Amino acid sequence: xxxxxxxxxxxxxxxxxxxxxxxxxxxxxxxxxxxxxxxxxxxxxxxxxxxxxxxxxxxxxxxxxxxxxxxxxxxxxxxxxxxxxxxxxxxxxxxxxxxxxxxxxxxxxxxxxxxxxxxxxxxxxxxxx
Amino acid sequence: xxxxxxxxxxxxxxxxxxxxxxxxxxxxxxxxxxxxxxxxxxxxxxxxxxxxxxxxxxxxxxxxxxxxxxxxxxxxxxxxxxxxxxxxxxxxxxxxxxxxxxxxxxxxxxxxxxxxxxxxxxxxxxxxxxxxxxxxxxxxxxxxxxxxxxxxxxxxxxxxxxxxxxxxxxxxxxxxxxxxxxxxxxxxxxxxxxxxxxxxxxxxxxxxxxxxxxxxxxxxxxxxxxxxxxxxxxxxxxxxxxxxxxxxxxxxxxxxxxxxxxxxxxxxxxxxxxxxxxxxxxxxxxxxxxxxxxxxxxxxxxxxxxxxxxxxxxxxxxxxxxxxxxxxxxxxxxxxxxxxxxxxxxxxxxxxxxxxxxxxxxxxxxxxxxxxxxxxxxxxxxxxxxxxxxxxxxxxxxxxxxxxxxxxxxxxxxxxxxxxxxxxxxxxxxxxxxxxxxxxxxxxxxxxxxxxxxxxxxxxxxxxxxxxxxxxxxxxxxxxxxxxxxxxxxxxxxxxxxxxxxxxxxxxxxxxxxxxxxxxxxxxxxxxxxxxxxxxxxxxxxxxxxxxxxxxxxx
Numbered sequence: 001x002x003x004x005x006x007x008x009x010x011x012x013x014x015x016x017x018x019x020x021x022x023x024x025x026x027x028x029x030x031x032x033x034x035x036x037x038x039x040x041x042x043x044x045x046x047x048x049x050x051x052x053x054x055x056x057x058x059x060x061x062x063x064x065x066x067x068x069x070x071x072x073x074x075x076x077x078x079x080x081x082x083x084x085x086x087x088x089x090x091x092x093x094x095x096x097x098x099x100x101x102x103x104x105x106x107x108x109x110x111x112x113x114x115x116x117x118x119x120x121x122x123x124x125x126x127x128x129x
Numbered sequence: 130x131x132x133x134x135x136x137x138x139x140x141x142x143x144x145x146x147x148x149x150x151x152x153x154x155x156x157x158x159x160x161x162x163x164x165x166x167x168x169x170x171x172x173x174x175x176x177x178x179x180x181x182x183x184x185x186x187x188x189x190x191x192x193x194x195x196x197x198x199x200x201x202x203x204x205x206x207x208x209x210x211x212x213x214x215x216x217x218x219x220x221x222x223x224x225x226x227x228x229x230x231x232x233x234x235x236x237x238x239x240x241x242x243x244x245x246x247x248x249x250x251x252x253x254x255x256x257x258x259x260x261x262x263x264x265x266x267x268x269x270x271x272x273x274x275x276x277x278x279x280x281x282x283x284x285x286x287x288x289x290x291x292x293x294x295x296x297x298x299x300x301x302x303x304x305x306x307x308x309x310x311x312x313x314x315x316x317x318x319x320x321x322x323x324x325x326x327x328x329x330x331x332x333x334x335x336x337x338x339x340x341x342x343x344x345x346x347x348x349x350x351x352x353x354x355x356x357x358x359x360x361x362x363x364x365x366x367x368x369x370x371x372x373x374x375x376x377x378x379x380x381x382x383x384x385x386x387x388x389x390x391x392x393x394x395x396x397x398x399x400x401x402x403x404x405x406x407x408x409x410x411x412x413x414x415x416x417x418x419x420x421x422x423x424x425x426x427x428x429x430x431x432x433x434x435x436x437x438x439x440x441x442x443x444x445x446x447x448x449x450x451x452x453x454x455x456x457x458x459x460x461x462x463x464x465x466x467x468x469x470x471x472x473x474x475x476x477x478x479x480x481x482x483x484x485x486x487x488x489x490x491x492x493x494x495x496x497x498x499x500x501x502x503x504x505x506x507x508x509x510x511x512x513x514x515x516x517x518x519x520x521x522x523x524x525x526x527x528x529x530x531x532x533x534x535x536x537x538x539x540x541x542x543x544x545x546x547x548x549x550x551x552x553x554x555x556x557x558x559x560x561x562x563x564x565x566x567x568x569x570x571x572x573x574x575x576x577x578x579x580x581x582x583x584x585x586x587x588x589x590x591x592x593x594x595x596x597x598x599x600x601x602x603x604x605x606x607x608x609x610x611x612x613x614x615x616x617x618x619x620x621x622x623x624x625x626x627x628x629x630x631x632x633x634x635x636x637x638x639x640x641x642x643x644x645x646x647x648x649x650x651x652x653x654x655x656x657x658x659x660x661x662x663x664x665x666x667x668x669x670x671x672x673x674x675x676x677x678x679x680x681x682x683x684x
Contacts, residue, residue, distance in 0.1 A: 001202065023260045040141070044141075048140060
């Protein structure tokens, strides 16, 4: 696969999917709604006839080919770091109980970071940046 | 409520749509082209919008365009552009369906060709920006575009792309000051458009005045258009205003403008240039503020080239902004909607309302409601309602017909079908629902077969190609042959509709018998589409009381 194909696929499978539900939240959504959206985005990132994949599983499945094509790109480190942070709060994301608003905001920022990194890889593949 | 089809290999988008837009219906997700096709067919084409993903992670054997021997890389590339493959097939079956691709145009794979030709129906929506508000905006804008025709009545009625374009153009030209020229085959609704669209949307306070130039003897046209002073010509016994003055501050619609004589063309040009009109026989000029709409089924540009229509007048008629109305057959997707409209309008006619009321009394079906139902299945009963049911087979017959007379022919055929259906319903047998009046395929087929088999009316020659005295038959000229499409039904007191129907049938059978030289096989070919039905046709022939010997003996 070319660099662009690798980057496009990662953006499609992970970058867009990890912020999808949150983007659909109405203005003024409650913390519970934000938490539910994050749960969908991070733990049920891809959902189709073959089952459910979390963002961690998607990244694990794609990381090898991404690193192969973009060995030095900072975006890979950004995604790695974000995944680590999200994974550390996995229980909070999955839990039904209330989560502090601050934490929710931080987690949302991590998903934004993943999305931004995926986009940076696409830009790099297209423009050689 | 809009009906939206989601074509996506994943479940998340449709889930979000359903939660965020509960007032709309969502079909799917269709994960493959066959699934999408099945869903649209099951919805009988009534889908307002499709949301289509581009990248589909499907097993290779489910990919459109996949073939054995493709490499993994080729298969992967096919997955990444699978949405475009689906779009191509979708367009082939439903060319007018608006489709939103949930990707930015720039994100299409580099090897993807242009998405499709229907650029004004295919939209790219960067899924970075895809959210409930954006989707709601798209859904409401696009479905309103497709619903608008229903609110606009007969002319705008429909959802075809071609009418969509006509509609957009009409809206623009309606508000302008310049003349509007409506072109297109006969029967396409030009006069309806002039009155119900162009005049209504013009914002003008004056009246709508229509003049069909083809129905007025050449020497009288100028007087009708511009008015005449007393004594201006033989028979002008009082001053009279013309159509231009009558339409002051309103709209003047001149139908069949191609029939204007050379003199009338010259006068019309003067009025358009000066904005003033002088009655025949007067020198005084009166200012007129008129929105002029003209129509013709002729190719006026060709007439200009041939020198039979003034080029300067043609230019004044603002040809660059002409609106061409499509033939009915070009409006494929509109047919069912137009059928609903025509039947609805027919049901407002007093004589059919009376027939329907009489039918209700006869079959003991109280109430006043009447509903139209197009579809394969008999409609569910609804208390107080009578259904006029157009079965799916009849819709197919209507679709298969070429409709040379366009909307006018279509409307008359359906009105006739309704009339005969009500007549037949009076003889409905046991076991049939009294609250359902079906338009039976046999009846519609008969009406269409007769219409299709008979010679077409010759096109009227342009005014300049004929002498004025052609308006009156010359005493020495032979009488024109009877129009073989014309049948007469004599209504006698106390006569039943069944009698009328049979009288009509007898005329059709007699005419066909003569034309086909007594061959029942050929008659069956015309009436039913198959010569194998000769026996059935002969049986009906006998039932109608027609006799071969008598017909062969008569001239």
